[in-house]
Amino acid sequence: MSGDVIHDIGFRHYAGERLGRGWVVRSLLIDTLRGAFGLGRPARSKVMPWILVAILALPPVVIALTVLLTGGDELPVSYTQYLTQLQLPIGLFVAGAAPYAVSRDLRYGVMPLYLSRPMLRTDYVAARYGGLAIAVFLVMALPQTLLLVGALLANLPVGDQLAGWAGGLLASLLLAVLLAALGLAVAAFTPRRGLGVAAIITILLVVSGISFALSGIAESRDRSELADLAGALDPFRLVDGLTAKILGVDPAIGELTPTTGGQVAIFALVYAVVVGACGLALVRRYRKASGL
Amino acid sequence: MNPVVMQLTVRGLLGRRRSVLLLILPALLLGLAALTRWAADGSPSASAGLTGDFAMGTLLPLMCLLVGTGVIGPEIDDGSIVYLLAKPVPRRTILLSKLAVALGATVVLAVLPIMAGAAIAGDEGFRLTAAYGLAALLAGVTYTTIFVTLSVLTRNAVIAGLLYALLWESVLGGFVPGVRDASVRQWALAAAERVLGPDAAGWGVQSDVSMPAGLILLAVVTVGATWLAIARLKTLRLTAAD
Amino acid sequence: MSAIVLDKVSRWYGNVVAVNDVTMTVGPGITGLLGPNGAGKSTLISMMGGFLAPSAGIVALDGGHVWKNPEIYRRIGLVPEAEAMYDTATGAQFLLANARLHGLADPGAAARRALELVEMVEPSDRAIATYSKGMKQRIKMATALVHDPAVLLLDEPFNGMDPRQRLHLMDLLRRLAAEGRTVLFSSHILEEVEQIADTIEVLVAGRHAASGDYRRIRRLMTERPHRYTLASSDDRALGAALVADGAADGVTLAGGALLVQASDFGRFVHALPRVARDAGVRLRDVSPSDESLESVFAYLVAR
Numbered sequence: 001m002s003g004d005v006i007h008d009i010g011f012r013h014y015a016g017e018r019l020g021r022g023w024v025v026r027s028l029l030i031d032t033l034r035g036a037f038g039l040g041r042p043a044r045s046k047v048m049p050w051i052l053v054a055i056l057a058l059p060p061v062v063i064a065l066t067v068l069l070t071g072g073d074e075l076p077v078s079y080t081q082y083l084t085q086l087q088l089p090i091g092l093f094v095a096g097a098a099p100y101a102v103s104r105d106l107r108y109g110v111m112p113l114y115l116s117r118p119m120l121r122t123d124y125v126a127a128r129y130g131g132l133a134i135a136v137f138l139v140m141a142l143p144q145t146l147l148l149v150g151a152l153l154a155n156l157p158v159g160d161q162l163a164g165w166a167g168g169l170l171a172s173l174l175l176a177v178l179l180a181a182l183g184l185a186v187a188a189f190t191p192r193r194g195l196g197v198a199a200i201i202t203i204l205l206v207v208s209g210i211s212f213a214l215s216g217i218a219e220s221r222d223r224s225e226l227a228d229l230a231g232a233l234d235p236f237r238l239v240d241g242l243t244a245k246i247l248g249v250d251p252a253i254g255e256l257t258p259t260t261g262g263q264v265a266i267f268a269l270v271y272a273v274v275v276g277a278c279g280l281a282l283v284r285r286y287r288k289a290s291g292l
Numbered sequence: 293m294n295p296v297v298m299q300l301t302v303r304g305l306l307g308r309r310r311s312v313l314l315l316i317l318p319a320l321l322l323g324l325a326a327l328t329r330w331a332a333d334g335s336p337s338a339s340a341g342l343t344g345d346f347a348m349g350t351l352l353p354l355m356c357l358l359v360g361t362g363v364i365g366p367e368i369d370d371g372s373i374v375y376l377l378a379k380p381v382p383r384r385t386i387l388l389s390k391l392a393v394a395l396g397a398t399v400v401l402a403v404l405p406i407m408a409g410a411a412i413a414g415d416e417g418f419r420l421t422a423a424y425g426l427a428a429l430l431a432g433v434t435y436t437t438i439f440v441t442l443s444v445l446t447r448n449a450v451i452a453g454l455l456y457a458l459l460w461e462s463v464l465g466g467f468v469p470g471v472r473d474a475s476v477r478q479w480a481l482a483a484a485e486r487v488l489g490p491d492a493a494g495w496g497v498q499s500d501v502s503m504p505a506g507l508i509l510l511a512v513v514t515v516g517a518t519w520l521a522i523a524r525l526k527t528l529r530l531t532a533a534d
Numbered sequence: 535m536s537a538i539v540l541d542k543v544s545r546w547y548g549n550v551v552a553v554n555d556v557t558m559t560v561g562p563g564i565t566g567l568l569g570p571n572g573a574g575k576s577t578l579i580s581m582m583g584g585f586l587a588p589s590a591g592i593v594a595l596d597g598g599h600v601w602k603n604p605e606i607y608r609r610i611g612l613v614p615e616a617e618a619m620y621d622t623a624t625g626a627q628f629l630l631a632n633a634r635l636h637g638l639a640d641p642g643a644a645a646r647r648a649l650e651l652v653e654m655v656e657p658s659d660r661a662i663a664t665y666s667k668g669m670k671q672r673i674k675m676a677t678a679l680v681h682d683p684a685v686l687l688l689d690e691p692f693n694g695m696d697p698r699q700r701l702h703l704m705d706l707l708r709r710l711a712a713e714g715r716t717v718l719f720s721s722h723i724l725e726e727v728e729q730i731a732d733t734i735e736v737l738v739a740g741r742h743a744a745s746g747d748y749r750r751i752r753r754l755m756t757e758r759p760h761r762y763t764l765a766s767s768d769d770r771a772l773g774a775a776l777v778a779d780g781a782a783d784g785v786t787l788a789g790g791a792l793l794v795q796a797s798d799f800g801r802f803v804h805a806l807p808r809v810a811r812d813a814g815v816r817l818r819d820v821s822p823s824d825e826s827l828e829s830v831f832a833y834l835v836a837r
Contacts, residue, residue: 375677
């Protein structure tokens, strides 16, 4: 009975090093990025992203083969044109990834868990946004890079191709920033399962359809400057218009892109306003402590 | 048909954020139709372009998706469908009542606006309106039934429905010829093509499928999907909302 | 008077057996389905409620199959575990809809009666979305009672209830059982089951471990000796007398009380007053120290 000890094997305090806020944000960002592609999630959430990545990656291979066989000296589709032509799979990817990023946390009411860590509301939004934007960028940069590889293998002039590729990446970056902002803003207000996905893709498609219809109408009324401006409604045409002027590349839709400096300035303004408004909406959405 | 089920479903469909989209989209279509008329002076080809591509190809499947998943998806997802299932009401009745509400909503919110859009944008004696009305009705009924069935079968009905309606019918349909034969839109357009007769080609209303084949396929898919949904509802497992 | 009869019921998912060869009859009165988490209670209640098909065996209500038979819901009231309800409706509207779905002759009166039973009449005009958790639970109970069912199935009904609500619900269940209904509820909290259940059914790892009144189950477990705590005017003398008499296997003097171990319950019970009187010891307190459901339960789980 003497000399016995009872060991304390209860709750252990952690007295070691604690990594700071930056690390927390970085971890959440990487987690969002991986989750957008279904990594670290159950198998059925890998289906949609990877089908879309496959759909986006296949045409560059076909195009490169075509050039190889026909022996042209430039690609039939430029790096920036490619983005606009495949706007549907890109839009679907955003529609699937954005609700994953923010809707689930709101639906299950776990925001207090996030916010009780050394992480501010703005940190949370920034991390989610960064992760999603990087994911969307990668989804667009991959096929562009495949296109470059194919072009190089087909012995197209290296300098031109590299310049085009860099321009394409810039367009992808601008587009990723814009689409991620739009997607997150919509997803943050539609926490119900499935509604965010449907809402985002519906908005993207409808906006695109309206933009083209308005352009068509303006054209038939000989108001081509309005036709060009109507492109600002559609995210893809917006970015395409900006890069066409900035980079001097061929725009995706030929006649319907801004040509004057004034029009480009309007496009740039619309871009900034949209991204800013989405960011503001997001921050306000999370203003209440529980995020509800 | 059970009126109480239908009442609850209508209330659920219109009382959520979903309803905002359901009301805005037809309004946008009508606005675009008016603009198209102003721009193209009411030419039926322009009207057919707007209606065939935007309305039938984009708007109709999306509206049917929102409606079809909205009448039963959220209730299965959060488990509140137990209040309908734990009643002495046959499952068949429950599903058919919800399907009826969905079809009604599709007609009112999608088919009628599409017809109105075609008429507003430009028509010749309402023939285009009638043709597209018929096509939208046929396609809408089948789309909505498919999406209701998907909602009963899987929790990810929206994503599955989107991949089908958009990727299968639009993108792949553009590249792979065989796909067009297995597309609801083509089946429905076959009827529109027949109604318009000789004007169909001139106005750009074309289908790869012949009308009898199209109608049969539409009927088979609609009835088959309904039967499948009823069978699955009879054995639905209520897991806790995950 | 309705009874649910389970006959060799099993349920498996692939290689995992959730319910293993359970045979039981749930009759009128309050039955508590007890078991640790993961024991298969929810699965069993789902099968009884017609929401899950047994992989083997038959689940029957008054002779009729329960699976794929919506008519049984006229006689069964289910209190679901799901939290969500039709949030946009008011309490009264929701109950009215439920009453109409049951095909009742006077749905309005039935709904009002159910609201009175659960004491939710005043808030019934507000939307369900504005209710607290306890109020939502009471509305759930009302939906299960609106058609006056003979059988009531509740899956973990006391979850998240505060003490006052719990007392109210227990009272309600007792009243319903007194009217001749069959009430089955599941729980993993022993105190709840102890307080109102007439019969308990214990489920451990999918197997039916025990059934009946828990005091009688205790007596059936003769391998473990019964323990009693006695307080008397002279513990030491009493203890010695009991051991000498042979009525007790062992005695322990601890903390101002006498702890007695007796394997022969009957003999001990008869011997105690006699031995105490002969030894001139006054008994002040005699209580069983392990007849609680807790010890029964622990024993069954440990097996």
